[in-house]
Amino acid sequence: MLIKADHQLVRIGIYKYVRHPAYTGTLIAHLGLGLSFGSWLSLSLSLVPYVLAAMYRMRVEEQALTEAFGNDYVEYAKQTKRLIPGLY
Helix, strand or coil: CCCCCCCCCCCCHHHHCECCHHHHHHHHHHHHHHHHCCCHHHHHHHHHHHHHHHHHHHHHHHHHHHHHHCHHHHHHHHHCECCCCCCC
């Protein structure tokens, strides 16, 4: 992950509710893809690998953002959810 010197922490729009909206959208897409095939196997083969990869990636990104923005990011993380508003 590359954080440039002029990067700013965004807290408006969708980022007011979730920290990783792109991962949320992709999670929904994988859920839909798995469901479209109509079996638990297809659902798990579509969803599980993505969820594992996204969880790892979010952890790496949040470490980098904490290093870059310090306490500002820690406070932002306390006020928002990772993927699903009000849940997680």
